[in-house]
Each structure stands twice: as structure tokens, then as C-alpha cells.
Amino acid sequence: MPSTNHDRGVSLVETMIAVLVAFIVMSSVGAVVFSSMVANKNQGTEVTRMTALAQEKMEQLVRLGFSDTTTNTTLISDSGWSIGLTSNASTDLVQLSSCPTTGSANVGYVDFLDNSGQALAGTCDAAVAGGFGYQRRWRITNVSGVTGLKQISVAVYARNVVTVSGAPPVVSLTTLKSQ
Numbered sequence: 001m002p003s004t005n006h007d008r009g010v011s012l013v014e015t016m017i018a019v020l021v022a023f024i025v026m027s028s029v030g031a032v033v034f035s036s037m038v039a040n041k042n043q044g045t046e047v048t049r050m051t052a053l054a055q056e057k058m059e060q061l062v063r064l065g066f067s068d069t070t071t072n073t074t075l076i077s078d079s080g081w082s083i084g085l086t087s088n089a090s091t092d093l094v095q096l097s098s099c100p101t102t103g104s105a106n107v108g109y110v111d112f113l114d115n116s117g118q119a120l121a122g123t124c125d126a127a128v129a130g131g132f133g134y135q136r137r138w139r140i141t142n143v144s145g146v147t148g149l150k151q152i153s154v155a156v157y158a159r160n161v162v163t164v165s166g167a168p169p170v171v172s173l174t175t176l177k178s179q
Contacts, residue, residue: 050134050156050171053117057136057154058173061085066150066179074111075121083108085150085177091139093155093172099124110137115160133159148179 060073068084080102090105100106112120115133120126135157143149153174161168 046158046161047169047171049117050158050169051173053113053134053136054154054156054171054173057111057138057156058152058175061138061140061152061154062175062177066148066177072108074108075119076111076124076127077122078102078107078124081108081124085140085152087140087142087150089139089141091137093137093139093153095135095157095168095170096137099128106137109139110135112136135159143176150177151175152177 057073064071064073064085066085069086070082071084072082073084074081078099086108088105088109091109092106096106096110100110112124112127112132113134113136114120114131117134120130120132136154137157138152138154141151141153143151151174153172155170155172157170158168
């Protein structure tokens with residue numbers, strides 16, 4: 001029985017090319033899935049660490065006496081950093097790229113930590129120049145209309161986080177302290 005060209009099956013070369021193309025496509029998809037899983041895991045771990053750092057600062061501030069306006073809750077030795085629970089509604093909680101300038105509303109309301117979460121000591125410029133992994137910012141406000149009640153807000157930023165969305169994560173906590 002004579003064979004015609006349209007009765008022929010798929011050759012071995014065509015099959016090998018099809019398998020190679022499928023392998024390349026699957027490898028690309030697998031790499032994307034793997035990298036997104038790693039990024040999500042790392043970001044989740046980082047947010048957990050940042051939450052613990054925020055909670056640590058929050059507990060440190062809550063332990064202060066309600067009228068304490070002289071305790072330095074940072075290891076920064078510059079003047080003006082001994083503010084305790086001094087209310088300062090003008091303090092913003094955005095991430096700083098350097099030390100706040102003298103006289104700024106942010107002086108005393110920020111500390112810098114190394115990559116393992118340990119507070120950096122000395123002058124602010126020395127702490128920043130030495131490299132920091134985390135930055136904690138806080139704001140203390142008197143609750144309007146309520147005597148003897150302060151609101152404490154703490155925000156933590158990670159400097160060296162690899163993120164999926166491009167914006168580094170921030171963790172914010174808020175509590176109230178009564179007299």
C-alpha cells in the first residue's frame with residue numbers, strides 16, 4: 001500500500017522541538033512563581049520583625065510616667081532628644097532619609113536600629129552614617145476633649161527590604177495612655 005505525505009505522523013525532530021519549547025515556557029513560569037513566593041515570604045518575615053520593633057518602642061513609651069518630659073527613649077546623645085512623653089502633634093510619621101535638623105519637630109521622636117534590630121547609639125549623624133536597617137518614628141498627642149489621655153503612635157520602616165510592589169512596608173501601631 002503506497003503511503004502519501006498526509007498519512008505521515010510527527011517526526012522525532014518535531015516532537016523534540018515541541019518538548020523543548022514547552023520546557024522553556026514552563027521554566028519561565030516556574031521562575032516567576034518561585035521568585036514571587038520567596039518575595040512574599042521575605043516580606044512577611046520582615047513585617048513580623050517590624051511589628052515586634054514597633055511593639056518594643058510602644059512598650060518603652062507606655063512605661064514612662066504620664067508627665068515625663070525628660071527621658072530620652074533613644075540612644076541618640078544629641079541635645080534636644082530627651083522628650084519623654086512630650087506631646088507633639090506636628091511630628092509626622094514619614095520615613096526620614098537623614099537626621100532631623102536641630103529645632104525640627106521630629107528631634108527626639110525617631111531612632112535608628114541596625115539590621116538585627118539593635119538601637120544605634122551616639123550622635124544622630126554617627127548612627128545614620130554607620131548604616132541603619134530600621135527606623136522608628138513616633139508621635140505623642142493629647143486627646144482633644146479628654147483630660148489625662150495621650151495617644152501614642154509608632155511607625156517602623158525597613159530600609160533594606162526587597163519588595164514586590166516597589167514600596168517598602170511600614171508598620172504602624174497606636175495606643176492610648178491615661179494619667
